[in-house]
Amino acid sequence: MPRMTLINSARDLSGYLARRFRTPMQRSGRARTAIGGIGARALIVISAASVWPLHAAAAPEPACDIAARHAAALTDVPLSVLLSITRVETGRTEGGRLEPWPWTVNMEGKGHWFDNRDAARAFVHTEFQRGARSFDVGCFQVNYKWHGDAFRSIDHMFDPTENALYAAKFLAGLYAESGDWSAAAGAYHSRTPHYARKYRARFDRIRQTLHELPETGPLPAPRLTETPRRHAENNFPLLLPGAPPRTTGSLVPLGIASRGPLIAQRSGADGS
The missing domain is CATH 1.10.287 (Helix Hairpins)
Known part of the structure; x- marks a missing residue:
């Protein structure tokens, strides 16, 4: 041999x-x-x-970005606006890149990040049975208490495509008021000027990293232009309670302070 x-x-x-x-x-x-x-x-x-x-072996496109692309194609909202909003809401740093994560939940003011959809849904369903009604879910952190009637179910709210499309339509209405996407983003978070300005400033910084976006193909992850934040940290959850649903205006009612971070608290965090 x-x-x-x-x-x-x-x-x-x-x-x-x-x-x-x-x-x-x-x-x-x-x-x-x-x-x-x-x-x-x-x-x-x-x-x-x-x-x-x-x-x-290219990295898969984030689910929230795919949903944002779909929503942008069906509405008049620019793709960069939706990509920026979902990163402000659920962005986390991965390999030096800021990427959104769809399986995020803010349950009555306390933020949670889950590894997968099933874990996030199970958590929300358990809390719902307990009696919880004010919670934010998904790529754009839509609140069940004030906007749940726009969806067939909580599971439907978690769907990135449906979550993004609802947020895009809401943003389009805000843009119709001001004619400015930055102002619309601020109002999307809050009608209270102090909180809207802080949200708008972060939105603008992220959007500046998204130049010349392709209409097809994988989306480039935005470059980090600020000090990387702790993993899965988000300081601007949407849709605080305190006003009737379907009012004209922000997803955060006028006069309601911004909550703390969605995932983790840090010193000097925005809000009260």
């Missing part, structure tokens, strides 16, 4: 080829050059093969 040689790396292959083709002629410069060329080419081939999968 022929002896088998285990090759684990480009260096092993290069050495194996050099030994395999070693002959008395190797003392000549030509032979050494030829064998060295074989090893170099083998190294290049293996290096390319090991790097290629990293480029071939």
